[in-house]
Amino acid sequence: MGIDGASPNLLEKWRDSLPNLRRLSDKGATGLTIPPIPPQTPVAWTTFITGTNPGKHGIFSFATRKPGTYEREITNPGRIKTPTLPEILKRANLTTGLINAPMSPKDTVRGFTIPGFLARDEGTPKPLRIAKKIQKELGLEKIPGDIETPYLKNVQDNPEALLDRAKEITQQLGEAALLLLEEEWDLFMTVFMAMDRVQHFFWKNIDENHPNHTENHLTAKAREVMKTIDTYVGKIADTLDEDTLLIILSDHGFCPIHTEVYLNNHLETQGLTKRHNNKVDQPNSKAVAYGYGDIWINLQGREPNGQIKPGSPYEALRRQIARCLTHLTIDGQNPIKTVKRREEVYTGPETPKAPDLLAIFNPGWQAARHPEILPAKAHGNYVNRTPRWSGGHDGTHDPQDVPGILIVNGPRVKKQRHMKANLWDLAPTILQALGQPIPPHMDGKPLPIWEEQQRA
Numbered sequence: 390m391g392i393d394g395a396s397p398n399l400l401e402k403w404r405d406s407l408p409n410l411r412r413l414s415d416k417g418a419t420g421l422t423i424p425p426i427p428p429q430t431p432v433a434w435t436t437f438i439t440g441t442n443p444g445k446h447g448i449f450s451f452a453t454r455k456p457g458t459y460e461r462e463i464t465n466p467g468r469i470k471t472p473t474l475p476e477i478l479k480r481a482n483l484t485t486g487l488i489n490a491p492m493s494p495k496d497t498v499r500g501f502t503i504p505g506f507l508a509r510d511e512g513t514p515k516p517l518r519i520a521k522k523i524q525k526e527l528g529l530e531k532i533p534g535d536i537e538t539p540y541l542k543n544v545q546d547n548p549e550a551l552l553d554r555a556k557e558i559t560q561q562l563g564e565a566a567l568l569l570l571e572e573e574w575d576l577f578m579t580v581f582m583a584m585d586r587v588q589h590f591f592w593k594n595i596d597e598n599h600p601n602h603t604e605n606h607l608t609a610k611a612r613e614v615m616k617t618i619d620t621y622v623g624k625i626a627d628t629l630d631e632d633t634l635l636i637i638l639s640d641h642g643f644c645p646i647h648t649e650v651y652l653n654n655h656l657e658t659q660g661l662t663k664r665h666n667n668k669v670d671q672p673n674s675k676a677v678a679y680g681y682g683d684i685w686i687n688l689q690g691r692e693p694n695g696q697i698k699p700g701s702p703y704e705a706l707r708r709q710i711a712r713c714l715t716h717l718t719i720d721g722q723n724p725i726k727t728v729k730r731r732e733e734v735y736t737g738p739e740t741p742k743a744p745d746l747l748a749i750f751n752p753g754w755q756a757a758r759h760p761e762i763l764p765a766k767a768h769g770n771y772v773n774r775t776p777r778w779s780g781g782h783d784g785t786h787d788p789q790d791v792p793g794i795l796i797v798n799g800p801r802v803k804k805q806r807h808m809k810a811n812l813w814d815l816a817p818t819i820l821q822a823l824g825q826p827i828p829p830h831m832d833g834k835p836l837p838i839w840e841e842q843q844r845a
């Protein structure tokens with residue numbers, strides 16, 4: 390069971406309102422999940438479902454660069470390069486139910502699916518028999534995975550409507566999951582998405598460490614969404630028999646966001662980014678920040694109008710940018726924790742498709758979301774002090790600063806606290822629990838969740 394973005398501190402803070410998660414935590418094993426870099430929803434769930442790092446599965450961002458161009462495009466499950474759990478299980482004649490899993494690989498499932506976030510036909514149950522069952526029992530043709538765009542667009546004017554909708558889609562998904570649990574399956578996966586959006590928009594209402602913290606009726610409504618998830622967690626857990634292993638986890642957590650930094654303005658002061666009509670002039674720049682802290686060098690032989698020669702000029706420029714951004718100070722503070730070269734972060738054949746550099750921000754700060762640039766000299770600091778979101782995780786941030794939750798329950802599961810799991814450890818853990826071999830290409834290792842006397 391996935392609860393997208395559920396933060397460990399939120400679980401602690403709202404403990405008294407979440408009796409089911411508390412009960413399952415108390416009797417099972419608990420800890421943290423450490424997401425990949427960047428800790429973004431599509432990257433993290435792909436890491437979960439493949440057991441591999443992005444250098445192998447090939448999903449590096451929500452919006453990635455279209456190879457051989459300066460254009461950006463939204464990612465999709467068709468780009469995943471390593472086999473997913475449903476594909477691996479299908480080869481072993483095992484059945485998967487995938488309910489609203491982000492990046493769901495729908496064509497490869499043996500079983501049933503409601504495609505989730507970023508998948509084609511998002512929300513439409515498959516196969517037809519399942520669609521009919523949901524139509525008949527719940528009166529719904531689609532089970533929306535995510536809160537729809539109009540609610541997101543109108544959040545300033547009508548935050549209550551977004552929170553009401555978050556609760557409603559959680560209920561619909563919960564009912565669909567309960568209904569489909571009656572089917573036959575070996576692996577069943579359902580992901581509640583609503584808390585990701587809720588925390589992005591309402592983190593300042595939730596976390597007293599946010600500089601603009603205000604507790605009000607929105608805090609109560611946000612907690613209501615989490616309570617609704619908790620109710621369905623309890624209902625789902627109660628349907629499982631004694632031989633079923635239950636894993637509850639989130640793909641990442643959240644940290645406060647108070648300031649958004651326009652990296653292209655800073656690169657411009659170094660003479661690296663050029664502008665034309667107050668837009669980034671990508672073909673004539675040496676380097677461009679692409680949003681979410683991804684930085685691309687305009688490399689000869691790769692970009693259509695490459696400016697920088699491969700080899701030592703490329704390496705020298707990467708060092709220069711890393712130095713300049715790591716030392717960037719705004720009001721006496723360092724927004725950027727570190728700048729990583731892609732090969733420091735990833736291993737595997739897809740690594741050359743990653744951004745050349747990743748600027749990893751300290752909590753509180755994040756990169757602008759697009760390859761954009763502010764008008765010159767408009768703001769000395771080139772920042773936005775009133776970002777649309779008050780909570781974040783994908784700025785990009787250090788996975789250790791935004792861990793997710795992990796609760797494991799089931800037969801012979803050893804009671805323990807403080808487990809720390811890389812997200813790529815979960816697929817091997819699930820395969821082991823199903824008695825399946827773990828493919829050697831996987832980066833993760835099965836988690837030590839079993840009582841030792843029972844299981845080697």
Ligand SMILES: [Zn+2]
Nearest residue numbers: 393394430640
């Ligand atoms: Zn997420």
